[in-house]
């Protein structure tokens with residue numbers, strides 16, 4: 001066959017997506033079958049935390065020990081030192097299984113990427129879209145560092161386990177999904193203003209996921225498997241949008257920069273998705289969108305809508321809003337269009353207005 005060569009067409013892309021996604025009631029028990037399906041080896045390193053080991057890790061270890069050479073690594077926190085230790089352990093195994101929340105999954109994601117192994121994501125909570133994405137976040141003294149790794153080769157999300165986690169974690173996951181709305185608007189702005197390449201498929205999928213979450217905010221009920229199901233599917237869709245784009249652009253814009261700025265100046269306050277949700281209200285207002293509708297949806301879900309609800313005073317939030325544009329400056333967002341101290345103060349005040 002003759003290969004047609006189009007003059008001027010030199011585009012190419014490498015998309016990495018999860019291969020097996022298993023979501024639902026009691027699916028934890030299917031993990032051995034997933035490993036069998038993937039045939040990646042006979043030795044497994046399970047990365048889990050002290051609490052998540054009790055919730056699901058123990059069961060996973062017991063199941064896998066029957067058939068695989070299984071070792072465990074307890075990651076109590078995420079830090080460059082813990083990741084290095086996890087990498088040392090990972091070299092003695094062929095595949096990694098992360099059982100836990102965002103920090104455990106991010107530790108496994110980086111360790112597996114750096115040691116050239118695949119990892120399976122077994123989330124015990126649905127608190128952000130990192131459960132299905134290729135990027136990971138590592139705290140450093142200078143703030144959180146966003147690292148590009150690879151997406152999990154499989155996701156096993158047991159809705160029974162996820163529904164048992166504190167509702168605050170799931171509400172934070174919902175807010176992270178809703179923030180896609182702002183991220184996509186920023187991406188479109190960067191496309192129009194700076195000529196940045198945009199993927200229509202990735203932006204459409206990401207926006208659709210956020211809109212469905214807003215539409216279904218009324219259906220969010222604490223500690224129910226129906227809600228866990230809805231949120232996990234949305235988080236996976238968000239991860240897929242990022243895989244199609246080849247970057248976190250469809251799910252991370254100015255609202256994420258605001259969240260990262262808060263990580264830096266008010267460390268330890270609020271969850272990732274909570275901070276992104278609050279940032280989304282601000283960025284949607286700046287984009288001229290219906291920010292009140294989003295604020296209402298966040299309230300219904302049980303996510304915070306003001307910095308004070310997560311223990312951050314208004315003055316600190318103003319500083320974060322001013323700092324936000326300096327974080328990852330190459331990623332152009334609405335926060336790069338000229339926020340002054342006066343406007344930052346009135347934007348933060350707006351959050352608590354009726």
Ligand SMILES: [Zn+2]
Nearest residue numbers: 128129176276
């Ligand atoms: Zn996020």
